[in-house]
Amino acid sequence: MTAPILQIKGVTKRFGGLTANSEISFDVAPREILSVIGPNGAGKSTLFKQIAGFINPTSGEVLFKGSRISGLPPHKVARLGVVRTFQETTIFRSMTVRENVVVAHHLRSKASLLGFFFGSGQARTDEAEFARSADDIIDFLGLQSIRNEMASNLPQGHLRALGMAIGLATHPEVILLDEPFAGMNHDETMRMVALVRRLRDERGLTVLLVEHDMPAVMKISDRIVCINFGEKIAEGTPSEIQANPRVIEAYLGSEDAAIGM
Amino acid sequence: MALRLIGIGAFLLGVFVLVPVFIAVTGRWDFYYTLTSVALLSVGAAGVWLTFYIGRINIGQGAYALVGGYVSAILVMKAGFSFWVTLPLAGVACALISVVIGLPILRLRGVYFAMVTLVLTEVARLTALALPVTNGAKGITSIPLPGELSILGLTIIPDFAGLANPKLAFYLMGAALMALTYLVLWRIVNSRLGHLCRSLQQNEELAASIGVNTAMLRVLAYSISSFFGGIAGAMFVAISQSIYPSSFVVTDSVNFMLYCFLGGLGYVFGPMLGTLLLYFGWDLLSVAKQYQLLIYSGSMIALMLVLPNGLLSLFDKKESRQ
Amino acid sequence: MEQILANGLYLGAQYALIALGLTLIFSLMNVLNFAHGQMYVFGGFVTYTVVAQFGLPFIVGLVASAAVLAVLGGLIEKFLFRPVIRRSKREESTMLLAAGIAFFLDAVILLLFGEKQRGVPKIVNGVFNWDMRIIMPYDRILIGILAITLIVSFILFMQYSRTGRAMRALAQDRMAAQLMGVDVDRYSMIGFALGAMLAGLVGGLLVTITGINLGMGGPTSVKAFLMIMIGGAGVISGAIAGGFILGMMESVGLTLLAAYGDITYLVIFATLMVFLAIRPQGLMGKPWG
Numbered sequence: 001m002t003a004p005i006l007q008i009k010g011v012t013k014r015f016g017g018l019t020a021n022s023e024i025s026f027d028v029a030p031r032e033i034l035s036v037i038g039p040n041g042a043g044k045s046t047l048f049k050q051i052a053g054f055i056n057p058t059s060g061e062v063l064f065k066g067s068r069i070s071g072l073p074p075h076k077v078a079r080l081g082v083v084r085t086f087q088e089t090t091i092f093r094s095m096t097v098r099e100n101v102v103v104a105h106h107l108r109s110k111a112s113l114l115g116f117f118f119g120s121g122q123a124r125t126d127e128a129e130f131a132r133s134a135d136d137i138i139d140f141l142g143l144q145s146i147r148n149e150m151a152s153n154l155p156q157g158h159l160r161a162l163g164m165a166i167g168l169a170t171h172p173e174v175i176l177l178d179e180p181f182a183g184m185n186h187d188e189t190m191r192m193v194a195l196v197r198r199l200r201d202e203r204g205l206t207v208l209l210v211e212h213d214m215p216a217v218m219k220i221s222d223r224i225v226c227i228n229f230g231e232k233i234a235e236g237t238p239s240e241i242q243a244n245p246r247v248i249e250a251y252l253g254s255e256d257a258a259i260g261m
Numbered sequence: 262m263a264l265r266l267i268g269i270g271a272f273l274l275g276v277f278v279l280v281p282v283f284i285a286v287t288g289r290w291d292f293y294y295t296l297t298s299v300a301l302l303s304v305g306a307a308g309v310w311l312t313f314y315i316g317r318i319n320i321g322q323g324a325y326a327l328v329g330g331y332v333s334a335i336l337v338m339k340a341g342f343s344f345w346v347t348l349p350l351a352g353v354a355c356a357l358i359s360v361v362i363g364l365p366i367l368r369l370r371g372v373y374f375a376m377v378t379l380v381l382t383e384v385a386r387l388t389a390l391a392l393p394v395t396n397g398a399k400g401i402t403s404i405p406l407p408g409e410l411s412i413l414g415l416t417i418i419p420d421f422a423g424l425a426n427p428k429l430a431f432y433l434m435g436a437a438l439m440a441l442t443y444l445v446l447w448r449i450v451n452s453r454l455g456h457l458c459r460s461l462q463q464n465e466e467l468a469a470s471i472g473v474n475t476a477m478l479r480v481l482a483y484s485i486s487s488f489f490g491g492i493a494g495a496m497f498v499a500i501s502q503s504i505y506p507s508s509f510v511v512t513d514s515v516n517f518m519l520y521c522f523l524g525g526l527g528y529v530f531g532p533m534l535g536t537l538l539l540y541f542g543w544d545l546l547s548v549a550k551q552y553q554l555l556i557y558s559g560s561m562i563a564l565m566l567v568l569p570n571g572l573l574s575l576f577d578k579k580e581s582r583q
Numbered sequence: 584m585e586q587i588l589a590n591g592l593y594l595g596a597q598y599a600l601i602a603l604g605l606t607l608i609f610s611l612m613n614v615l616n617f618a619h620g621q622m623y624v625f626g627g628f629v630t631y632t633v634v635a636q637f638g639l640p641f642i643v644g645l646v647a648s649a650a651v652l653a654v655l656g657g658l659i660e661k662f663l664f665r666p667v668i669r670r671s672k673r674e675e676s677t678m679l680l681a682a683g684i685a686f687f688l689d690a691v692i693l694l695l696f697g698e699k700q701r702g703v704p705k706i707v708n709g710v711f712n713w714d715m716r717i718i719m720p721y722d723r724i725l726i727g728i729l730a731i732t733l734i735v736s737f738i739l740f741m742q743y744s745r746t747g748r749a750m751r752a753l754a755q756d757r758m759a760a761q762l763m764g765v766d767v768d769r770y771s772m773i774g775f776a777l778g779a780m781l782a783g784l785v786g787g788l789l790v791t792i793t794g795i796n797l798g799m800g801g802p803t804s805v806k807a808f809l810m811i812m813i814g815g816a817g818v819i820s821g822a823i824a825g826g827f828i829l830g831m832m833e834s835v836g837l838t839l840l841a842a843y844g845d846i847t848y849l850v851i852f853a854t855l856m857v858f859l860a861i862r863p864q865g866l867m868g869k870p871w872g
Contacts, residue, residue, distance in 0.1 A: 052470065078472035086470070092463040103456045107472035113481075116453035123453070170471050318675055365860030372615050372816060373863060375678070376808045377856070383805055384852040391846050511801055515617070515682050522679040551694065558686035562663060565680045569671035 003066075005030040005206050006051070006082070006174055010060035011070070013046050020046040022230045023060070028174070031200055033207045035217045037241075038227035039250060044210045047227070048176055051208070052084040053077035064174070079107055081173035085163045087182065093152040097162055100151055101137055104169035105130040137168050140202075141195070157188060164195075168203070175199065177209040181216045189213060193220050218242065226250065276436045281429060293428040295544045297500065299537050300435035301493045304442045306520040306532035308489030311446065313526050314455070315482045316462035317367065321378030322490045323514035324385035325355040329491030330498040330508060334401045335394060344407035345418065348495050355491030356484040363483040367476070382514040389506035400505030407499050431500050438496060439533070442489055447529050449485070458482055490517075523564070525571025534572060585716045591834035592827070593723055596730035597785055599826025601803065602810035603737060603819065604781030610754035610817035611774040613674055614664060617681040619782050620803030621688035626652050626783025627795030628696040634703040634790075641706045641791065648787035649780045656779025659684060660772045685800065692797055702794030726788050733784060734823060741819060750774050754817065812855065815868020824866055 004027035013021040020043045028034050036044050049055045051062050053074040062070040069077050077083075092100050108130065111122035138147055141161050146154065151162060160180065167175050180196065181189045193216055199205045211217050217224065218238045226234040226241060228250040234241055241247055284292050305322050312319035329351035336342040336350060366377050389395045406421035418434075421427050449455050457478055460468040469475050498504045520539055524531030542560075546553045568574055601623060608616045616622075629651050630644035667680050707721045741747035749770050752760040761767050786795060810829050814821025829851070836847030859865075 054466070054469075073474075073476075074466075074469040075472045075474045078470055083472075084470055086467060090464060090467050092460055092467065094463055095459065099456070103460050104471040106453075106457060109453065111453075113452075113454045117448055119452070127453075166467070166471060313675075318678065362856070365856065369859065369863045372609070372613075373812065373859075375615065376812050376816075377859060379808060380805060380812075380852060380855070384849065387846070387849045387852070391849055511805060519679055519682055522676065526673065526675075552690075554686060554690035555694065558683050558690055561683040562680065562687060565667055565676065565683060566663070569667045569676045570673070 002029055004028055005065060006208070007063040007066075008047075008051070008060075009063065011047065011050055011057045011062065012059045013043075013050060013055065014058045019230050021050070021057070021227075024227065024230075024232045025060075026225050026232065026235055028206060028208060029222075030173075030206055031204060032222045033196065033200055033209070033220055035221040035224045036208070036210045036227060037212075037214070037217055037224055040212075042227045043230040044227055045178070048084060048178060048208075048210055051077075052082065052176055054084075078170055078172070081171075082176070083167050083170045083172040083174070084176035085167040085178055085180075087160075087163075087178050091151045091159060091162050091166065094150070096148050096150055097143060097154070097158075097165075098134055098138065098147050100162060101134040101165045101169050102130050104166040105133060107170045108133070133171075134169065137165050140168070140198075141165050156183065160192075168199075172205065174206045174208060177207060177211075179211055180209060181211055181213040184213075189216050192216075196220055273440065276440065277433065280436075281432070290428060293432045294500075295541060297428075297432045297435040298497075299540045300432070300439040301496050302517070302520065302540055303439055303533045303536035304496075305490045305493035306517050306536050307442050307446050308486030308493075309517045310521045310526065310529075310532045311449070311458075311482055311489075312486045313521060314450070314458045314462060315479055316465070317370070317479070317483070318372075318375040318518065319378050319483075319486060320375050320514050320518050321381035322486070322517040323382040323509040323511065324378075325359065325487040325490030326494030326497065326513065327382075327385045327389060327504075327506075327509040328358060329355050329494030330504045331389060331395055331401070331494075332491070333495035334404055334498050334504045337404055338401055339394075343410070344495075344499055345410040348492055351495035352488040352491040355487040355494075359484045359487035360480055363480045364476075367479040367483060379511060379514060382509070382511050386506045386510060395506070398506060400503060400508075402503040404498065404502045404504075406502065435496060438492065443530065443533060450529050454481075519561075523561070523572060525574050527571070527574070531571060538572070585713075586718065587834050587838050588831075589717045589719055591831035593719070593727040593830070594833055595827035595830025596727050596734065597789060597826075598806065598810055598830045599734055599823045600730050600781055600785045600788075601807045602814070602822035602826045603734065604778035605807045606811050606814075606817055606819065606822040607750075607774055607781070608778040609811070610819075611750060611771055612660075612664065612668070612677075614668075614677045614681060615808075616778070617678065617804055618659075618685035618688055618800075619778075619807050620800035620805075621685050621692065622652055622656070622779050622782035623786040623803050624795055624797065624800045625655070625688060625692055626786030627790040627799075628692060628701065628786070629783065630787035630790050631701045631703055631795060632696070635701070641703070644703075645784065645787045648783040652783025653776040653780040657772050657776035659779070660775035664775070665768065665771070685804070689797065689800060692800075696797075698797050700794050700796040701790070703791050706791050722791060726792060729788060730785070733781075737781070738819065746770070746773060809851070809855065812859065812865055815865030818865075818867045821865055821867035 006028040008024055008026050011021055011024045012019070024047060036047065038044050046055070050057050050070060053069065053072050053076065057070050060070070061068050064080055064082055069080060069082060092103065095103065109116070109126045111120055111126050116123045138144060141164060143158065143161055143165065146158055151159070154162065164177070177196070180192055184192060196207055196209070197220065200207055221238055223235065223237055224241045225232060226244070226247045233246045233250060234244045236244070280296065284290060305326055308325070309319045309322050332351040332354045333344065333347040336347040337344055362381070366374060369377060390397055395401070406427065407418070408422070409416060409420040410418040421430055424430050457468070457473055460471070460473060461475055461478055465475055494509065497508070516539070520535035521532045522535070523539055524533065524535030543553070543557055546557055549556050601619070605616055605619045608614055626648040629648040630641070633639050633644035633647045634641055663680060663684065664677060667676055671677070705722050707725055709721045711717070711719050711721055711724055741751060749760070749765045750773070752763065752765055753767060753770050753774070757767065789795070806829065810825035811822055812825070813828050814823070814825030832851050833847060836850060840847050840850060
């Protein structure tokens with residue numbers, strides 16, 4: 001295995017007396033698609049927030065390419081190349097699709113804010129570059145037809161794609177997807193599975209996702225990490241996870257009983 | 262683009278040529294004072310508007326106007342500075358203070374931020390009352406009119422005391438300041454900085470996740486806002502040649518906010534229009550004597566009932582609400 | 584020391600009552616009622632008119648203040664806030680409306696009652712003197728007790744009456760309350776009327792002691808904002824705590840800081856800034872209101 005791009009080392013998070021994550025450790029290899037699964041309330045979202053810098057671990061650390069990113073604010077984590085997408089409602093509502101994607105190119109700007117204010121040459125180069133790259137991303141995600149729609153007018157499926165476009169606009173190396181398949185029917189899910197694969201294959205991204213939809217997870221993941229009650233109970237390939245008695249127990253003991261095959 | 266240039270040209274022509282001509286013809290010299298006030302108040306309102314642009318309701322602009330006024334008055338009276346030097350210094354002082362105050366309070370949102378800023382105006386007034394340098398309730402009076410401003414011996418602005426018509430001079434000065442302020446504001450809004458402010462207004466978490474340093478951007482916007490408040494205050498003091506702790510009070514802060522809301526928060530020129538209508542309207546209503554406030558507030562309420570999203574929302578593009 | 588505490592309690596009871604009304608309106612409708620101070624002044628003038636002009640007993644004046652303000656509050660909610668809230672895109676629009684109403688009430692007060700400071704004769708004479716440790720006029724004690732009684736009745740009302748429970752449900756979660764079958768419009772109106780009534784009652788109580796004038800509206804609103812920031816906006820216990828804390832701070836400050844001039848409020852504001860930097864939601868508020 002090549003050197004991991006992301007390392008989660010003994011991450012623990014307590015809220016008051018409640019332990020949301022306990023001593024979670026795993027590595028993510030470059031260009032890997034890794035899913036974090038677990039029953040509701042297992043602590044998946046908390047783990048995600050810690051990787052993206054939205055909350056700090058109580059103890060333990062997160063390393064990106066060997067250097068520590070836990071404890072940094074989200075904008076610095078994003079600057080280094082680790083970005084998260086949110087569930088669908090998190091977009092800039094009063095902007096068009098294209099404006100959303102263009103503004104999300106913030107990290108790519110070389111000109112200073114003052115430069116943008118006075119419209120310096122660099123600023124104009126940047127803006128042209130953002131526009132080109134935004135159109136590129138919009139095409140990649142197949143959003144051409146709604147390019148100039150106001151984001152607040154979009155249906156759910158498009159909102160999620162837009163959220164992904166915003167994430168891509170930062171040109172990350174690692175993208176964290178928060179339940180990308182939630183609420184989708186079979187066809188939509190299959191399209192999204194194909195899209196996530198393309199993120200890796202065509203744009204060279206490492207993808208980390210949190211998901212409930214087991215069939216999709218099994219289909220898409222290189223490896224899976226399973227969490228229950230805040231602890232990692234299993235890690236392995238989809239077939240290893242499906243056969244793991246602790247995973248089966250965790251899911252049988254909860255409401256979403258069946259691990260779809 | 263051509264349309265925009267025509268618009269700007271018409272605006273400048275109206276402000277700098279038509280208004281003085283109109284006043285000269287009608288002999289309503291008192292309009293100069295009113296219109297100068299409108300121009301300066303709209304400079305302060307521009308700041309409040311910018312704070313709104315990052316999603317914060319600012320009811321504390323009166324505080325910065327007061328601070329700016331005092332900074333200018335003290336520098337002129339005690340340190341013998343030229344007014345023209347103190348004008349930018351008043352803005353800078355306000356910007357610096359707002360950084361210190363903004364760092365903690367900009368973490369607050371919604372009504373909480375609004376309330377704190379409202380209280381800030383009262384703090385400024387009490388500070389002015391308590392400090393020795395501001396001369397307490399007696400204030401600072403008999404401030405000389407702005408002197409000559411010259412660079413390399415070339416007179417750019419003549420000595421106001423030697424002018425035959427200082428009212429016109431103040432009007433032109435105020436209008437120039439206003440034009441400059443709105444030029445700056447317009448550039449901010451239409452440049453990357455403005456786009457980032459909008460992203461902050463609409464979703465702070467998402468803005469952070471795409472790499473925007475939200476804390477820094479909030480403080481930056483707030484300090485620009487306070488800079489505008491400071492220079493507006495300093496100009497006012499130069500006109501009235503005096504300043505007291507009660508020169509800018511809570512009502513003024515609330516008014517600054519109202520100017521923005523009335524014009525419409527989605528438009529750069531909203532605060533200018535709002536200031537003109539409210540302040541000028543208030544002035545014209547003085548013929549109604551004791552019913553002035555009643556008519557004024559009554560029409561404000563009526564306007565809210567008809568156009569709850571501001572005057573300029575008449576020209577709104579369709580956007581579904583949810 | 585005892586004197587300071589007694590003064591603080593007396594002030595705090597008035598303040599808490601004002602803050603309760605403001606916080607009730609805020610929690611039900613997410614409206615920051617800028618006109619709260621004006622409602623307080625209005626209530627004071629109603630009591631003044633009934634007692635000093637018509638020569639009726641104080642208690643009649645107090646009831647009149649409560650009734651007039653409750654009706655006024657109900658009308659303001661129904662005909663002004665409700666339509667604007669329904670149609671506006673931003674919740675901030677209500678601030679403009681509230682400020683407009685504050686100016687409007689100022690205008691009405693000016694026309695009806697004039698600019699002069701008004702007061703009513705003392706309702707009880709004499710001064711309570713405990714060993715020179717606590718000295719307090721009987722009328723202040725009476726007003727203090729009345730205020731505390733009102734606070735307790737308000738809490739009991741909110742806790743145990745059907746209306747009170749419905750309003751608490753509404754404050755907690757508007758949507759859920761609606762689903763549970765709470766008539767949102769009706770209880771918003773009742774809540775606003777109740778909030779205005781509380782402001783009017785305090786005005787009526789205080790007119791006997793400090794008197795009332797047109798200029799008291801704005802500063803009263805600012806103080807009320809302070810209190811709910813200290814306690815946490817939209818929380819009943821927070822409003823009461825905020826009121827008593829501000830009353831105490833003022834009482835302590837006026838005694839201890841008197842030597843340094845009139846800086847009590849400056850110190851209170853500075854403390855508040857630091858406090859809010861550490862705890863933005865106030866003592867008992869929910870984060871981000």
